[in-house]
Amino acid sequence: MKEYDYVEVIVEKEKYAKHCVHKGMRGTILDPRNIDGQWLVFFEDDPFGTAIKEEDLKLIYEYEKKPIEIQVEVIVEKEKYAKQGIHKGMRGMIYKLTTVDDCFEVFFSSDRSVKISRLDLKEVK
Numbered sequence: 849m850k851e852y853d854y855v856e857v858i859v860e861k862e863k864y865a866k867h868c869v870h871k872g873m874r875g876t877i878l879d880p881r882n883i884d885g886q887w888l889v890f891f892e893d894d895p896f897g898t899a900i901k902e903e904d905l906k907l908i909y910e911y912e913k914k915p916i917e918i919q920v921e922v923i924v925e926k927e928k929y930a931k932q933g934i935h936k937g938m939r940g941m942i943y944k945l946t947t948v949d950d951c952f953e954v955f956f957s958s959d960r961s962v963k964i965s966r967l968d969l970k971e972v973k
Contacts, residue, residue, distance in 0.1 A: 849877060849882075849887060849902055849905065849907055850877065850880070850910075850911065851878065851911070852876060852877060852878070852911035852913075853876070853907055853909065853910055853911050854874060854876050854909035854911070855874065855875060855876070855877060855887070855889060855900075855906060855907055855908055856872065856873070856905065856906045856908050857869060857870065857872065857875075857889075857900060857904060857905060858904060858905065858906045859871055861904065864898065864900065867894075867898045868894075869889075869891060869894075869898050869900070873891055875890050875891035875892070875894070875898075876889065876890055877889055877890075878897060882902065883899070885903070886902065887899070887902060887905065889905070915943070916942070916944065916945060917941055917942075917943060918971060919939060919973075920940055920941070920942055920952075920954060920964075920969040920970065920972060921937065921939045921969065921970050921972050922934060922935065922936055922937065922938050922939075922954075922964060922969060923936065923968060923969060924936055924968045926968065929962065929964065932962050934962050934964070938956060939956075940954040940955050940956040940961075940962075940964075941955045942955075943955065947966060950965060950966055950967075951963040951964055951966065952966055952969065954969070
């Protein structure tokens, strides 16, 4: 088991019931650490999570992190991009959905990336 896996409690134990967690409840592991054989599992309406022994859990859905690859095209001609060799119509790849100042880091080759405003890009399918 690992962080983001969706799990089910398979036993009824008093120590879990004290936290309103009962057999059959399903939740998500939201901590990458397994501490003393326990995972921190968050259930619906549970803001703090509950430490549950791995042996008391059944894996329902294994989280698989899939890489993000979005091909985009620059849709405007701007001097600040041209100074970096980027022009309207050029295509690149976005690998992270995080933005800084509303700009994506767009990779135009394996060794070069440029921050481009999200409004200056369109997704290419």
